[in-house]
Amino acid sequence: xxxxxxxxxxxxxxxxxxxAIKAVNGNVQNIWYKETSLDNDLDLIILPGGFSYGDxxxxxxxxATAPVIxxxxxxxxxxxxxxxxxxxxxxxxxxxxxxxxxxxxxDLKFICKSIHLRVKNNESIFTKSxxxxxxxxxxxxxxxxxxxxxxxxxxxxxxKNLIAFEYCDENGQSSxxxxxxxxxxxxxxxxxxQKNILGIMPHPERAIGYNKDLGSDGLxxxxxxxx
Amino acid sequence: MKVRINISLKKGVLDTQGKAIENLLxxxxxxxxxxxxxxxxxxxxxxxESDPLKIQQIIDEICDKFLVNKVIEDYNYTII
Numbered sequence: 617x618x619x620x621x622x623x624x625x626x627x628x629x630x631x632x633x634x635x636a637i638k639a640v641n642g643n644v645q646n647i648w649y650k651e652t653s654l655d656n657d658l659d660l661i662i663l664p665g666g667f668s669y670g671d672x673x674x675x676x677x678x679x680a681t682a683p684v685i686x687x688x689x690x691x692x693x694x695x696x697x698x699x700x701x702x703x704x705x706x707x708x709x710x711x712x713x714x715x716x717x718x719x720x721x722x723d724l725k726f727i728c729k730s731i732h733l734r735v736k737n738n739e740s741i742f743t744k745s746x747x748x749x750x751x752x753x754x755x756x757x758x759x760x761x762x763x764x765x766x767x768x769x770x771x772x773x774x775x776k777n778l779i780a781f782e783y784c785d786e787n788g789q790s791s792x793x794x795x796x797x798x799x800x801x802x803x804x805x806x807x808x809x810q811k812n813i814l815g816i817m818p819h820p821e822r823a824i825g826y827n828k829d830l831g832s833d834g835l836x837x838x839x840x841x842x843x
Numbered sequence: 844m845k846v847r848i849n850i851s852l853k854k855g856v857l858d859t860q861g862k863a864i865e866n867l868l869x870x871x872x873x874x875x876x877x878x879x880x881x882x883x884x885x886x887x888x889x890x891x892e893s894d895p896l897k898i899q900q901i902i903d904e905i906c907d908k909f910l911v912n913k914v915i916e917d918y919n920y921t922i923i
Contacts (some may be wrong), residue, residue, distance in 0.1 A: 674912055681909065710912065717914040719852070720859045764856055764915055798857065 617642035617840075619660040622688070624649045624679045629665035629701060629821060636821035637662075640839040647684065654687040660697045661688055663704030665757070665819060675718060675760040676706030685711060697741055698813040699837070702758055705805070705815035714806050714815040715773065716765035721758065722798025728757040730830060731796050733781040733804050733818060734788055740811040743780055745836035751788045752833035754818035756796055761817045763799035763806075773806060780814055781805035844890050844898060848910065848920045851883030856915050858882060886910060887923070898922070 619637045623630040623646055630646060637644035637660075647654065654661070669678035679685070685707075692698055692713055700708035708714045721727060732753055735746040746752065765773065773779050781804040785794040790802040797817075805816035820834030852858045858881050865880035892898050902920050911918045 673910070677909070677912065709914070715914075717912055719856065719915055722857065722859055724859050724863055762857070762859070766855075766914070769914075798859070 617659045618655070618657060619644045619662060620647045620654065620658060621645075621662045621664055622647045622649060622651075622684055623664070624666070624668035624682060624707075626668040626670055627664050627666035627703070629703075629819065632819070632821040633662045633664045633701065635826075636824050636834065636838045639824045639835060642838070649679070649682040649684050651684045652687065654684070654691060656691070656694070658691060658696050660699060661691065663688070663698070663700040663707050664821075665702030665704060668703055668707065671760070674706075674710065676703060676708075676710040679703075679707045680710035689713070692808075692813060695810065695812050697840075699742065700813070700815040701819060701821060702756075702761070702817055705817055706760060708813065708815040713813050714808050715769050715778075716763055716803075716806060718760050718817070719762045719764050720760055721762050721796075726757075726759045727761065727796050728755070729796070730755045731818065732784050732786050732788075732794070734784045734790065736779045736782050737777050737807070739777075740780065740807055740814065741840045742811075742814045742837050745839060749788065751784065751786065752836075753831045754820055754823045754834050755830055756818045757822075758797065758817055761797040761799065763803045763817065765800060765803075770801065773803075776809060778807045778809070778811070779803055779805075780807050781816060781818070844893060845923045846888055846890055846898065846902065846920055847923050848886045848888070848902060848906065848918055849883060850886070850906075850911055850916050850918045851881055852915055853917050895922075
């Protein structure tokens with residue numbers, strides 16, 4: 617696998633993402649946000665977590681105008697896989713590559729803990745290592761992680777089966793109690809129409825087996841070329 | 844011309860900060876006659892244009908392209 621991880625000013629999960637690619641024996645390069653050219657033969661572009669541009673204006677809004685984004689958009693159209701994690705998810709919504717938006721957490725607190733997710737759709741390159749409805753564990757670390765979409769968009773996401781992950785408890789029950797940040801319909805991750813782009817609020821790159829408490833479920837998001 | 848752009852969350856989008864402010868004002872400060880507190884932000888700028896139509900075009904364009912996320916936000920502006 618040939619992957620790049622893009623670093624914006626304020627990214628802080630770029631090195632974790634690089635480690636995750638290395639953990640699945642991928643070839644990974646770190647790219648600075650000012651880069652104006654990306655290789656055509658990339659398998660994966662990662663927009664990592666963090667607080668790009670200090671979350672000024674809106675989370676992800678400034679990064680969405682960075683020089684490298686033109687290339688990200690170009691390769692997205694060509695079908696290159698793009699994974700936006702946390703702040704990367706916020707950037708994807710600001711670019712318009714995935715639908716919806718991420719607003720302030722319901723309880724106004726920064727939340728950093730391990731949570732459970734249900735794999736809602738395993739028919740994508742990112743989720744095919746999971747079983748449908750499998751319960752997985754990953755950490756979240758966000759301030760603006762509250763996914764919002766209007767009714768029309770929600771219906772479209774449901775009709776096209778574009779919801780990737782939903783927050784749930786360890787038994788797979790989705791409720792207000794198992795919703796850490798107020799996300800509408802417990803949505804934790806969504807695809808674009810072609811499912812070559814995934815925006816996800818939890819951090820799979822922090823659950824790659826290095827820490828027993830965080831587990832290794834996150835590895836499966838990255839190992840899609842090794843199956 | 845000096846212009847102030849007011850940006851707020853759309854009706855129907857949960858405004859957690861507005862809600863928290865409202866709770867404090869009502870519960871801690873005792874203003875029981877308050878309701879529907881919403882928080883937003885404003886951006887002031889100067890435009891070297893005097894034609895109101897031209898100003899509107901510029902404001903609409905910068906809001907559309909960058910300043911406002913129309914999935915969650917509304918805006919209006921006043922010439923100040």
